Amino acid sequence: MTILRARPAPLVAAVAVLAAVTAAGTALLTGPAAAAPGCRVDYTPNQWPGGFTANIKVSPGDTAVSGWTVTWTYAGDERVTNGWNATVSQSGSTVTARNMSYNGSIPAGGSADFGVQGTYGTAGGAPTGFSLNGVPCNGAGPGPTTPPPTTTPPTTAPPTTAPPTSAPPTTAPPTTAPPTTPPPSGCAGAVLCDGFENQTGSTPSGDWNVVSPDCSGAGTATVDTATAHSGSRAIRINGAAGYCNHVFVRTTKNLSGLGGVRYARIWVRHTTAQPTDHTTMITMSDAADGNRDLRLGGQNGALQWNRASDDATLPEQSPAGVAQSVPLPTNRWACLEFMVDGSAGHLRTWLDGVAVTGLTADGVPTHDIDGQWYNRTWRPQLTDLKLGWESYGGGADTLWYDDVAMGSTRIGC
């Protein structure tokens, strides 16, 4: 992921300068600082078909602010649906983000982070016209570290935000260096965001423990430096047939802050097509179900959710049900995403960004899909995340996990 540091559209800058002249009289004559205030807005997008999130860092430069309003303009039909660490609204193609009560003050040289989530039909590339409190940003200080966006400028009217009410800063560019590394990519503020690059040995440690509940056998979990989705490390699971050959890595992160709705994004690769027999790859302990696991794996050659306490499956394992799930592809990295809403008792699943009907529990029992799932009230309270392999009959596999994230909004691939 690279930081797309949009340059202000010339038209926007021109409008802002004209506005400054109108509002501040001779301000423009005292210096050109209105067009070069030193503020920066870094917009780091993460996009999948039809949806996106973006992490946004606003840096006022060498002038502290006690409140902030950041605006930008999309060139496509992007629609922001929600945000975090900011109150976000959209009018036409222009988005306005205002600080929350707890992050309005940014000291000189400091920054604040917030994010947005949205949908689109036609992507417009990097947004333009970033401003902070009405002042165009990204026009002063160090230049972009990546090539400027090549998208066409917006065809809609430029933002008509109010001009700055205080004199523009006339001091030098920011004294702090621009970030030399981008923020963690693709995690959208997630509580858990791990590409395993901080693993130092061959045995998973630190933020992960190797676990084999009940019994252990031939299964192994190691840090692999030969196969990775990103960087140079991933978790490799050698999973053998038979329950006691199971093995998992379990996060040691405290996930309680996620609340009842949790989204996961997990990149996974495996070598062997899912067998007819029931297998599990990912499990989460459910405190509302006697700490029995909610399990994501396969059966009859396709992905399947399973509840350990009563062995209910999603989809039902009828031919019509299985046909509405999909196999996990072999020998390539696949992006697995899911959402569990504990208070509503809903479950959704995406493979490579595409929702899987057969892996959807929407609260309304549907024959072949979630009819069996709702044979009892289901309000999960998940407490952990385990990645690995477990087989209840036949079925051996070698799997890799990388770029694992869990948060309270959809993270994307």
Ligand code: CA
């Ligand atoms: Ca990695």
